[in-house]
Amino acid sequence: MSAPAKALLEIDELSVRRGDVMAVDQVSLRVEERAFFVLVGPSGCGKTSLLRAVAGFEPPVAGTVRLDGRMLAGEGVFLPPEKRAVGMVFQDGALFPHLTVERNVAYGVARRPDRNERVGAVLDLVGLSGYGGRYPDELSGGERQRVALARALAPSPALLLLDEPFANLDAALRQRVRLEVKAILDRAGATALLVTHDQEEALGLADRVAVMAAGRILQEGTPQEIYRAPLSLGVSQIVGDGQLVECRIADGRARHPLGETPTTLPDGEGRVLLRPEQLRLVGPGEGAAGRVLQRSFYGHDLVHLVELEGGPSLAVRSLAGDEAAIGERVFVAVAPGDLPVYPAPSGEESAAQ
Amino acid sequence: MVSWATLLLVATPLIYLFVRAAEAGWQRYLSVMWSERVAELAVRTTGLCLSALAVAIAVALPSAWVVVRSDLPKRRLWAVLLALPLVFPSYVAAFTWVSFFGPRGYLQGWLGPLGVERLPEFVYGFSGATLVLGLFTYPYVFLLLVAAIRTLDPALEESSRALGVGRAGTFLSVVLPQLRPAFYGGSLLVVLYTLSDFGAVSIVRFNTFTLSIYNAYRGLFDRSLAAALATVLVVLTLAWIGLEAGLAGRLRPAQERRSSAPRRSPLGRWRWPAMAFLGTVVALSLVVPTGVIVFWGVRALWIGNTLGRVGLEALASVGVSLAAAVVAVLLALPPVIWSVRYPGRWAFWVERGCHAGYALPGLVVGLAWVFLATRYLGWAYQTLGLLVTAYVVRFLPQALAAGRSALAAAPPVLEEAARDLGSPPLEVFRTVTLPLVRPGLLMGGALVFLTAMKELPATLILRPSGFETLATRIWSTATEGIYSEAALPSFLLLAVSAVPLYLLVIRPALGERRGRRAAIGRLR
Numbered sequence: 001m002s003a004p005a006k007a008l009l010e011i012d013e014l015s016v017r018r019g020d021v022m023a024v025d026q027v028s029l030r031v032e033e034r035a036f037f038v039l040v041g042p043s044g045c046g047k048t049s050l051l052r053a054v055a056g057f058e059p060p061v062a063g064t065v066r067l068d069g070r071m072l073a074g075e076g077v078f079l080p081p082e083k084r085a086v087g088m089v090f091q092d093g094a095l096f097p098h099l100t101v102e103r104n105v106a107y108g109v110a111r112r113p114d115r116n117e118r119v120g121a122v123l124d125l126v127g128l129s130g131y132g133g134r135y136p137d138e139l140s141g142g143e144r145q146r147v148a149l150a151r152a153l154a155p156s157p158a159l160l161l162l163d164e165p166f167a168n169l170d171a172a173l174r175q176r177v178r179l180e181v182k183a184i185l186d187r188a189g190a191t192a193l194l195v196t197h198d199q200e201e202a203l204g205l206a207d208r209v210a211v212m213a214a215g216r217i218l219q220e221g222t223p224q225e226i227y228r229a230p231l232s233l234g235v236s237q238i239v240g241d242g243q244l245v246e247c248r249i250a251d252g253r254a255r256h257p258l259g260e261t262p263t264t265l266p267d268g269e270g271r272v273l274l275r276p277e278q279l280r281l282v283g284p285g286e287g288a289a290g291r292v293l294q295r296s297f298y299g300h301d302l303v304h305l306v307e308l309e310g311g312p313s314l315a316v317r318s319l320a321g322d323e324a325a326i327g328e329r330v331f332v333a334v335a336p337g338d339l340p341v342y343p344a345p346s347g348e349e350s351a352a353q
Numbered sequence: 354m355v356s357w358a359t360l361l362l363v364a365t366p367l368i369y370l371f372v373r374a375a376e377a378g379w380q381r382y383l384s385v386m387w388s389e390r391v392a393e394l395a396v397r398t399t400g401l402c403l404s405a406l407a408v409a410i411a412v413a414l415p416s417a418w419v420v421v422r423s424d425l426p427k428r429r430l431w432a433v434l435l436a437l438p439l440v441f442p443s444y445v446a447a448f449t450w451v452s453f454f455g456p457r458g459y460l461q462g463w464l465g466p467l468g469v470e471r472l473p474e475f476v477y478g479f480s481g482a483t484l485v486l487g488l489f490t491y492p493y494v495f496l497l498l499v500a501a502i503r504t505l506d507p508a509l510e511e512s513s514r515a516l517g518v519g520r521a522g523t524f525l526s527v528v529l530p531q532l533r534p535a536f537y538g539g540s541l542l543v544v545l546y547t548l549s550d551f552g553a554v555s556i557v558r559f560n561t562f563t564l565s566i567y568n569a570y571r572g573l574f575d576r577s578l579a580a581a582l583a584t585v586l587v588v589l590t591l592a593w594i595g596l597e598a599g600l601a602g603r604l605r606p607a608q609e610r611r612s613s614a615p616r617r618s619p620l621g622r623w624r625w626p627a628m629a630f631l632g633t634v635v636a637l638s639l640v641v642p643t644g645v646i647v648f649w650g651v652r653a654l655w656i657g658n659t660l661g662r663v664g665l666e667a668l669a670s671v672g673v674s675l676a677a678a679v680v681a682v683l684l685a686l687p688p689v690i691w692s693v694r695y696p697g698r699w700a701f702w703v704e705r706g707c708h709a710g711y712a713l714p715g716l717v718v719g720l721a722w723v724f725l726a727t728r729y730l731g732w733a734y735q736t737l738g739l740l741v742t743a744y745v746v747r748f749l750p751q752a753l754a755a756g757r758s759a760l761a762a763a764p765p766v767l768e769e770a771a772r773d774l775g776s777p778p779l780e781v782f783r784t785v786t787l788p789l790v791r792p793g794l795l796m797g798g799a800l801v802f803l804t805a806m807k808e809l810p811a812t813l814i815l816r817p818s819g820f821e822t823l824a825t826r827i828w829s830t831a832t833e834g835i836y837s838e839a840a841l842p843s844f845l846l847l848a849v850s851a852v853p854l855y856l857l858v859i860r861p862a863l864g865e866r867r868g869r870r871a872a873i874g875r876l877r
Contacts, residue, residue: 055511056515057511057514080519080520082517083517090511094508098530098605137606152515155517161515
């Protein structure tokens with residue numbers, strides 16, 4: 001990575017109200033130039049409201065939004081969407097059904113003298129030159145999303161917003177279109193802010209990720225940081241298929257059914273985060289004993305659900321070939337390395353989960 | 354094979370109409386065709402269609418937009434009020450308007466003390482016909498637009514805004530094109546209504562094809578002329594249907610989308626102008642006709658008119674309409690079952706053909722049966738049976754559409770499941786198919802009944818002498834200007850039809866989701 005780029009989008013203390021709820025609650029955020037920034041969170045966490053406030057579809061009740069130093073919203077200013085130079089890609093593409101691909105893409109550059117070249121260039125960029133004469137209903141889901149991307153890129157927006165753009169594609173297509181979109185945005189040199197509820201998408205695409213819940217940002221960082229060291233129980237549950245196991249903390253060590261790990265937390269009850277891929281089936285003598293309850297085969301790997309003797313049930317991911325039968329007695333060990341430890345949730349917090 | 358019989362019933366009179374028109378000789382036919390009279394009628398009729406349509410759209414588009422997409426208070430109430438003019442038959446609308454806005458009508462009476470001796474005669478002729486037909490058919494466009502605006506995908510408008518196009522530009526280039534199907538569908542309904550209207554144009558005295566045909570037949574006793582003019586009207590009607598089909602065929606299907614509530618924008622300083630506009634529409638097309646009917650009705654009772662004779666006419670209306678409803682539902686079933694359960698090219702075209710009555714003005718259907726009966730079925734001429742037959746031909750499409758949706762409620766897999774559980778076919782029909790299909794069929798029958806109650810021109814031509822329905826009574830008293838006598842039968846007619854129309858058409862059409870599409874189909 002090059003020297004620290006400047007912040008293109010600056011959001012400060014932004015609050016957006018939806019009905020009686022604060023959908024976005026005093027959120028601050030920086031998106032650097034040419035970054036691919038992903039906001040991830042469960043549905044209803046406020047991520048879409050935040051995006052719509054940046055686009056100009058929802059007026060904020062407090063805070064400011066600045067793009068490249070220009071005030072978009074706040075301090076008495078509220079620019080309408082058409083004056084913001086912010087591109088947006090919607091969930092289903094939102095292509096105009098009555099216009100051809102070409103006229104869809106030309107829509108935002110209609111008044112520019114170089115419109116034809118521009119349309120040709122972005123269609124080329126998304127790999128759809130030659131599709132100009134088709135209508136949206138003649139395209140596949142993936143093609144539609146690429147046209148939507150081309151349409152949003154055509155006016156060369158300073159910032160591109162993507163609202164769950166892959167949510168309605170089927171699983172096989174989703175992965176491919178994601179990679180295509182990422183490559184296109186890299187080539188275009190665009191700055192993008194994407195919202196999704198899909199953590200895999202967030203971790204796979206982003207340069208930086210922010211995890212959002214109940215209108216607030218819980219943690220921000222690179223995908224690796226977020227995955228390896230979730231700051232809180234909330235983040236650990238949104239990102240990765242982590243399983244939280246009760247542990248006892250004493251003298252800076254957290255003791256759990258599979259061993260112990262260092263922690264800075266005070267003595268008492270705690271929770272340790274164990275991911276299925278950190279666990280493995282081992283030979284007798286090592287690890288903790290348990291019995292296989294269920295087995296799901298995924299081709300490249302498989303997951304055993306193991307009920308530890310006198311303890312919790314844990315999902316264990318292992319490579320194909322390393323199999324155990326249902327009901328078989330097995331031993332589970334955890335890979336070496338420190339594990340995240342959290343204080344046990346108070347009554348209030350666990351009720352909110 | 355019963356299906357073919359139904360088709361025969363619908364198609365024969367239409368075909369015979371052309372035969373009859375040709376009978377007087379091609380020379381005569383062509384001389385009528387190329388006369389200035391026909392050209393003038395075509396211009397007048399088409400002009401009236403276009404001007405009524407312009408009024409209907411000018412009223413319907415802003416009303417529908419405000420009702421769905423603004424923060425107007427009491428939106429639901431407004432929507433119902435704006436849809437309600439649908440319940441007035443054109444002749445009731447026309448006579449109430451003439452009695453209110455006529456040169457010496459109520460309005461003049463109120464303005465008299467201010468020195469207004471006479472109002473201009475705008476309520477007659479072209480302007481009157483335009484206003485009456487436009488202001489009482491706009492609900493067709495309104496209901497279709499409300500449904501279309503509700504299902505607009507907000508992401509399309511937002512995409513347009515994000516691409517740098519403002520509110521007005523977005524409305525013109527993105528919203529209006531999405532509303533085209535509703536415009537086309539609604540416009541066709543308004544135009545077909547106007548083309549086939551006889552009641553309103555005869556009362557406001559604007560000569561169109563229907564009125565000329567009637568006068569040729571009744572006044573001049575020139576049946577060849579009437580038949581020739583009727584063929585032109587049929588061709589004109591088909592041309593409009595073809596135009597709509599051509600335009601609608603070029604539309605691109607909209608993408609499927611998730612449902613979400615329409616976004617409403619605040620009216621701000623437009624709040625009062627918007628309310629004033631909607632209030633004026635409701636005043637003209639709902640308050641005026643209702644007020645006139647109630648006023649004259651109460652007065653008629655006051656000065657000693659009895660309900661006795663009107664009651665008999667009401668019974669007559671109910672009787673023939675009920676008969677038409679039952680026969681229409683029974684005749685609609687075979688072609689519907691054929692085309693739904695055993696689809697194929699023949700089944701498709703037979704069912705299509707049975708829809709012909711929808712395209713034919715009632716006057717033309719009536720006339721065709723008169724020609725056929727006087728020539729070949731003398732024993733049937735001037736019988737109630739013939740009148741009921743004409744109703745059936747005219748309103749069969751409503752029964753067909755209802756039958757179609759009724760049958761959709763009973764998919765064959767349910768019958769198969771019942772057979773599989775050990776029931777013999779007849780038992781299956783009684784215990785599974787019939788209960789599922791019954792509500793739809795009843796609905797179809799109710800719609801035929803309601804429209805037959807209001808039917809005027811075919812009734813005028815085909816009724817046995819001395820037989821009066823509410824519709825013919827209203828029309829004959831209204832054309833003579835005896836509004837007090839027209840008010841009571843109007844009141845009865847509305848009393849019978851307003852509530853079912855509201856329940857069967859208006860409420861579901863304005864409602865959410867499921868029932869809406871079916872209800873909109875029922876507008877026909």
